[in-house]
Amino acid sequence: MGWRGMLTYAPDEMMTVTAARSMRNGMTCFVGIGLPSEAANLARRTHAPQLVLIYESGTIGAKPDHVPLSIGDGVLAETADTVVSVPEIFNYWLQPGRIDVGFLGAAQLDRYGNINTTVIGPSYDRPAVRLPGAGGAPEIAAACKEVVVVLRQSRRTFADRLDFVTTVGFGSGAGSRQELGLTGGGPKLVITDLGLLRPDPVSGELVLAGIYPGVSVEQVRDRTSWDLAVSPDLGELAPPTAAELTELRQLLAGEPVAATAPIAGGTAI
Amino acid sequence: MAEIVTLADAIAATLHDGDTVAMEGFTHLIPHAAGHEVIRQHRRDLTLVRMTPDIIYDQLIGAGCARKLVFGWAGNPGVGSLHRFRDAVENGWPNALELEEHSHAGMANRFVAGAAGLPFAVLRGYRGTSLPSKTSGVAEITCPFTGETLTAVSALRPDVAVIHAQRADRRGNIQFWGISGVQKEAVLASARSVVTVEEIVDILPPQPGAVVLPSWTVGYVAPVPGGAHPSYALGYTERDNDFYKAWDEISRDRARFAAWLDEHVYGANADPARWAGAAC
Numbered sequence: 077m078g079w080r081g082m083l084t085y086a087p088d089e090m091m092t093v094t095a096a097r098s099m100r101n102g103m104t105c106f107v108g109i110g111l112p113s114e115a116a117n118l119a120r121r122t123h124a125p126q127l128v129l130i131y132e133s134g135t136i137g138a139k140p141d142h143v144p145l146s147i148g149d150g151v152l153a154e155t156a157d158t159v160v161s162v163p164e165i166f167n168y169w170l171q172p173g174r175i176d177v178g179f180l181g182a183a184q185l186d187r188y189g190n191i192n193t194t195v196i197g198p199s200y201d202r203p204a205v206r207l208p209g210a211g212g213a214p215e216i217a218a219a220c221k222e223v224v225v226v227l228r229q230s231r232r233t234f235a236d237r238l239d240f241v242t243t244v245g246f247g248s249g250a251g252s253r254q255e256l257g258l259t260g261g262g263p264k265l266v267i268t269d270l271g272l273l274r275p276d277p278v279s280g281e282l283v284l285a286g287i288y289p290g291v292s293v294e295q296v297r298d299r300t301s302w303d304l305a306v307s308p309d310l311g312e313l314a315p316p317t318a319a320e321l322t323e324l325r326q327l328l329a330g331e332p333v334a335a336t337a338p339i340a341g342g343t344a345i
Numbered sequence: 346m347a348e349i350v351t352l353a354d355a356i357a358a359t360l361h362d363g364d365t366v367a368m369e370g371f372t373h374l375i376p377h378a379a380g381h382e383v384i385r386q387h388r389r390d391l392t393l394v395r396m397t398p399d400i401i402y403d404q405l406i407g408a409g410c411a412r413k414l415v416f417g418w419a420g421n422p423g424v425g426s427l428h429r430f431r432d433a434v435e436n437g438w439p440n441a442l443e444l445e446e447h448s449h450a451g452m453a454n455r456f457v458a459g460a461a462g463l464p465f466a467v468l469r470g471y472r473g474t475s476l477p478s479k480t481s482g483v484a485e486i487t488c489p490f491t492g493e494t495l496t497a498v499s500a501l502r503p504d505v506a507v508i509h510a511q512r513a514d515r516r517g518n519i520q521f522w523g524i525s526g527v528q529k530e531a532v533l534a535s536a537r538s539v540v541t542v543e544e545i546v547d548i549l550p551p552q553p554g555a556v557v558l559p560s561w562t563v564g565y566v567a568p569v570p571g572g573a574h575p576s577y578a579l580g581y582t583e584r585d586n587d588f589y590k591a592w593d594e595i596s597r598d599r600a601r602f603a604a605w606l607d608e609h610v611y612g613a614n615a616d617p618a619r620w621a622g623a624a625c
Contacts, residue, residue: 109422109423110423132449133371133372133373133524133526134371134524134525134526135524144423145422145423145424145584145586145589145590146372146422146423146584146586146589147372147422148371148372148373148422148524148584149372149584149586150373150523150577150579150583150584152524153373153523153524153579154579159523159524159525159554161525161526161527161529161530162371162396162449162453162526162527163453163454163456163457163527163530166449166450166453166454166468167450167453167454167457167468170450171450171468171469194446194475200475200479202435203434203435204435205431205435206426206430206431206434206435207420207426208418208419208420208426208427209416209417209418209419209420209446210417210418210446210447210448210449210474210476211397211417211418211448211449212418212448212449212450213448214448214450214470214471214474214476215448215449215450215468215469215470218469218470218472219469240475240479241473241474241475242474242475242476243474244472244473244474247473252473256472256473257469257472257493257494257495258469258472258473259469
C-alpha cells in the first residue's frame with residue numbers, strides 16, 4: 077500500500093478483482109484453474125460468501141481456504157457439499173444448464189469470444205506451440221447460463237483469426253449459437269489486465285466497455301489484432317479497495333480465510 | 346476373481362507392446378507407480394488413453410513407450426505445459442506421437458459407452474469447434490424423438506485399464522473414494538485391468554461415498570503404498586504440489602529428464618513406499 081491511502085496494485089490484481097466483482101452472491105460457478113479460480117475464491121472471501129464453487133473434478137460447493145494448485149486438490153473434496161464422478165459432473169450438472177456461470181481462461185480469443193487452447197500455428201500436425209487442449213471448456217461455454225473469460229491482453233492473445241477453435245463463444249456472429257444448438261447464453265464478459273469487454277447484444281462482437289484507471293483506449297486498441305469497437309458508454313472501473321487487495325494478497329500467499337470472514341453454508345473449516 | 350500379485354507381475358501379465366491402455370485418475374489416485382513399472386518393462390507402441398494426461402503420461406511419452414495419445418487435456422495442472430508431450434508433438438522426440446483429441450465431456454462419455462457396452466454415447470458438444478475436423482470418433486447424430494442435432498462420440502474399449510485405489514480386501518474387492526474421476530468406467534470398459542492399492546485389509550469398512558469394484562470385475566490387484574505419488578490417495582497421502590512445480594524444470598530438458606528417469610524409475614530411488622503414509 078502506498079502513502080496516505082494511495083493504493084498501488086498490479087494490472088493482474090486489478091484483473092482478478094474485476095473478475096471477482098462480476099460474481100454475484102449465491103451464484104453457481106463452474107471454475108477453471110488459474111486466474112478464474114483465484115477470482116472466484118476472492119469473491120467468496122469478499123462480497124459473495126455463498127458463491128457455489130464447482131470444479132470439473134466433481135467437487136460441488138467446494139470451500140477451499142486457499143487457492144488450490146489443481147482442480148483436484150484434496151481441500152476441494154474435503155470441503156465440498158458433494159463429490160461426483162466426472163461423467164456425472166458433465167452429464168447431470170453442466171449439460172442441463174444448472175450452472176449459472178462458467179469462468180474460463182484462454183490462450184487466444186477472437187472478436188466473437190471464441191477461444192483457442194489447442195495449438196498456435198502453423199498447422200495442427202506441426203504446431204509452433206502445442207497447448208493443453210480442450211479440457212472441460214467447450215461444454216462449459218456451451219451450457220452455462222453465462223460465461224466470463226479472463227486473460228491478459230496482447231496482440232497475440234487478442235487474435236484476428238484463431239489457429240484452432242477449441243471453444244465457441246458467439247461463433248461467426250449473430251445467430252451462430254442458436255444454429256449450433258448451444259443452450260447457454262455465451263460470453264457475457266471478457267476481463268483483461270486493461271479493462272473489460274462485453275458482447276454486442278446482436279452481433280456478439282466484443283466491445284470495450286470499461287477500462288482501468290490509468291489505461292487509455294489507444295493502449296487497449298494497440299493490444300488488439302482487430303479493429304476493436306468501443307462502447308459510447310465506456311467507463312473507468314473503480315480501482316481495488318484496500319479490503320479487496322488485502323484479501324487477494326492473503327489468498328495468493330496461501331493464508332487461510334480470516335476467522336471473521338463469512339463462510340458459505342456457515343460451516344467452520 | 347482378481348489375483349493379488351506384485352506390481353511387476355501384474356504389468357507383465359497384463360500389458361503388451363501395442364496395447365491400448367487407459368491409466369485413469371482425475372488429479373487424484375493417479376497410478377504413477379504402475380506407469381513407472383510400464384517404463385521399466387520397456388513397453389512400446391502403446392496407445393495411451395486418458396481424459397487428462399499429466400505427469401505420468403509425460404514420463405511414458407518421454408521414455409518412448411507411446412505411439413498414440415487419446416486425450417482431452419494434456420498439461421501440468423496449475424503449472425503449465427507438459428514438456429515431454431510437447432517435444433513429441435512439436436519435434437517428434439523421442440518418436441512421433443499420433444493424437445486423437447477430444448473434450449473432457451467427450452472422453453468421459455466415451456468411457457461411459459465402453460462400460461455400458463454401447464458403440465457410442467450422445468452429448469451436446471463439439472459443435473462449432475475445430476475438434477471434429479481433426480479427430481476421429483465424433484459425428485453428428487439426429488435425435489429420433491425430437492429431431493435435434495446432437496453429437497455422438499465413439500466408445501472407448503481399451504485393452505487394459507490401470508487405476509490406483511485406497512484399499513482392497515484379501516479377495517480383491519476394490520474400494521476408493523474422494524474425487525473418483527472416470528476410473529470405474531475405465532475398468533468396466535477395458536478387457537483387462539490392474540488396480541494398485543494403498544493397502545490390503547481383511548474386510549472393507551464402509552466408507553461414505555466410496556466406489557466398490559467387486560473382485561470379479563478386476564484382473565490383478567497389487568499393493569503399492571504411496572503408488573499415487575506425486576498425486577495422492579485421500580486419507581493416505583497428500584498431493585505433492587512441489588513436485589508438480591519441479592516437474593516443469595525437470596521435464597524441460599531431454600538430458601535432465603533422462604537423468605531423472607535413471608534415478609527415480611530405473612534406479613535406486615524407484616521405491617514408492619517412501620511416499621506412503623505421508624499424510625493424515
